[in-house]
Amino acid sequence: MxxxxxxxxxxxxxxxxxxxxxxxxxxxxxxxxxxxxxEKQSPLxxxxxxxxxxxxxxxxxxxxxxxxxxxxxxxxIHLDHGASYEQVLLAIQSGFTSVMIDGSMxxxxxxxxxxKKVVDTAHAVGVSVEGELGTIGKTDNEAEDGAASIIYTxxxxxxxxxxxxGVDSLAIAIGTSHGxxxxxxxxxxxxELLKRIKAKVNIPLVLHGGSNNPDDEIGESVKLGVNKxxxxxxxxxxxxxxxxxxxxxxxVREPNTIQxxxxxxxxxxxxQKIDLFNAAGKATLY
Numbered sequence: 001m002x003x004x005x006x007x008x009x010x011x012x013x014x015x016x017x018x019x020x021x022x023x024x025x026x027x028x029x030x031x032x033x034x035x036x037x038x039e040k041q042s043p044l045x046x047x048x049x050x051x052x053x054x055x056x057x058x059x060x061x062x063x064x065x066x067x068x069x070x071x072x073x074x075x076x077i078h079l080d081h082g083a084s085y086e087q088v089l090l091a092i093q094s095g096f097t098s099v100m101i102d103g104s105m106x107x108x109x110x111x112x113x114x115x116k117k118v119v120d121t122a123h124a125v126g127v128s129v130e131g132e133l134g135t136i137g138k139t140d141n142e143a144e145d146g147a148a149s150i151i152y153t154x155x156x157x158x159x160x161x162x163x164x165x166g167v168d169s170l171a172i173a174i175g176t177s178h179g180x181x182x183x184x185x186x187x188x189x190x191x192e193l194l195k196r197i198k199a200k201v202n203i204p205l206v207l208h209g210g211s212n213n214p215d216d217e218i219g220e221s222v223k224l225g226v227n228k229x230x231x232x233x234x235x236x237x238x239x240x241x242x243x244x245x246x247x248x249x250x251x252v253r254e255p256n257t258i259q260x261x262x263x264x265x266x267x268x269x270x271x272q273k274i275d276l277f278n279a280a281g282k283a284t285l286y
């Protein structure tokens with residue numbers, strides 16, 4: 001069942017769980033994520049970053065939409081970290097049911113302006129919008145873009161931002177970074193800050209950079225009101241690490257030999273995230 005991001009996340013907000021937003025740029029990965037979400041009866045958000053979209057092309061959206069429409073769980077197809085109005089417009093025209101406009105690196109007033117412009121366009125055609133306030137870090141060169149230093153979300157600014165833009169969900173900065181943390185870097189979420197933001201902002205809150213963080217902190221963030229958590233690096237690492245093992249046999253060449261064990265490994269990671277986010281079984285709420 002294909003739904004908008006608002007329809008997906010409002011239920012999560014009302015029932016105190018987080019929808020997993022799994023980033024994909026590989027059709028086989030995508031199928032595996034549908035499978036595990038259906039097995040776990042978890043709502044699913046397929047997130048595609050502009051870099052990933054440039055890799056798979058917009059034509060694949062027709063297939064993703066078709067798969068979502070016949071799924072037994074609610075599914076949103078979401079543009080992750082849209083950097084410009086033009087990128088967002090292409091996503092809307094291509095069939096995404098949710099878009100993110102990331103103006104977090106802009107001055108506050110400019111972030112409001114670009115986000116409001118996207119909201120006005122997207123809402124006119126029933127597409128929901130995620131905005132971002134504060135910045136997410138970046139751990140390595142393979143990770144999505146991030147700030148050199150984290151700028152934490154201010155609760156009062158979050159209230160102003162939501163009221164001024166009309167966004168359906170808000171990505172906040174409470175200490176996460178994109179990518180896999182090196183051994184020298186200890187992730188630590190500011191959970192007290194999350195409490196303060198949740199007390200003032202009624203719309204669903206989003207946590208980016210959810211990979212490689214301690215489970216206890218992520219689990220606590222869900223209890224405290226995060227309703228969507230982005231997972232990219234963790235599932236890709238599971239998928240490609242297993243693929244490297246399979247490809248160690250130089251005689252292997254067929255995708256049907258290489259990809260199934262890789263998908264199975266990824267599904268184990270995805271299932272653990274679904275359980276951690278308290279999303280298992282929640283498809284029955286829609």
